[in-house]
Amino acid sequence: MESKKMTSFKTAGVVGLGNMGRGMALSLTRAGFNVVGFDSSAGATAAAVEAGIAVTASMAELGQHCDAIVLSLPNSAIVKSVLFGDDTKGGLAAAIRAGAVLIDTTTADPKSTRNNAPALAERGIKFIDAPVSGGAAGALKGELTMFIGGNAADVELATPLLAALGTKRFYIGEVGAGHTAKLINNLMVASHLLVASEAFHLSEAAGVPIAQIIEAINAGSGRSGVTQYNYPSRIMNDAFNSGFTMQLMRKDVNLAIELMNQVGVDLPVVREVGTRWKNSADTLADGEDFNRITQLH
Missing domain, CATH: 3.40.50.720 (NAD(P)-binding Rossmann-like Domain)
Structure with missing residues (x-):
């Protein structure tokens, strides 16, 4: 090996x-x-x-x-x-x-x-x-x-x-490029959780439960790691046991916001993601599984 x-x-x-x-x-x-x-x-x-x-x-x-x-x-x-x-x-x-x-x-x-x-x-x-x-x-x-x-x-x-x-x-x-890449990765996960949560909320409000739509989504162009893995293995089964906490994801999203400010770009969607994760502290405790963000609408 x-x-x-x-x-x-x-x-x-x-x-x-x-x-x-x-x-x-x-x-x-x-x-x-x-x-x-x-x-x-x-x-x-x-x-x-x-x-x-x-x-x-x-x-x-x-x-x-x-x-x-x-x-x-x-x-x-x-x-x-x-x-x-x-x-x-x-x-x-x-x-x-x-x-x-x-x-x-x-x-x-x-x-x-x-x-x-x-x-x-x-x-x-x-x-x-x-x-x-x-x-x-x-x-x-x-x-x-x-x-x-x-x-x-x-x-x-x-x-x-x-x-x-x-x-x-x-x-x-x-040096530093690895940490930049990881922040981008986690920012995307944090964003995908918010988008998937609202999209599935819309689907259910329209009378189509997540269980009926997710397989089709994952075969189509709307899929993401969140829909392919997080939802089936952590969210839909109410497990919420990833071992990665709300506190840690809030920290990582905040670091991504700081990186955005450091390089001097203004990205409205990223700012909104940052605001949503920051405000989640009012409802979800630091120790809760980060996938719990999907329960906020």
Whole structure:
């Protein structure tokens, strides 16, 4: 298998051992890497140990022992804090050995990612942004979709690691491009959920239930990932168990709005999507499944 071509990598670290990070750690283990993890949460650490993942007492210890490190964290601010502490002289980055590969799978702000890159490069750290799609199940199976940004040679070097995590890997461009692509992807998912919800609401008001129309829609040009997957497997059966929360999607949509403002374009539909997701906080709690947005009309 491609993922077992270990090259110079022996020990891989995973920082952030929630559902995604824990699954990625187990996938790296199956691919033949020695894996150690770290999480500041006692609960996440205990769950990782129960799953058979070795953990370190500190991020510094992890950094000193790993040839490659994967970050699976909630947002850009936490990534920056983990890497640099209060300044660019502290944090995990100070402990990582020169020549090591750092792969950030967080869905993050591309501007923040690009800002982090120079300080990492000064330490000889090969930095790749590779946010993922596929949820906790995809992480556990090593079947994630990856949007990859970074120096092409660094990405090639990191292929054994990336292949252990994702079966669909797309090299987008230089550092930050992966995070840009992931925001565009999630913006489209957020938009499709709103459009599909209203379209199906109209269909039902006209006397045609979703169950009678969805197969035809999915055979026609109106289909999307939302109609093909989210509706049958998460929404129509009232499961709402994707593992991806309203809070996380609101965060990602907000990052897409910030990106729009940064590049100086005004996109009315995108702004409306942003407003709808922001206002959903009045009705849907942060911890609710993100597919619940379809219940608002």
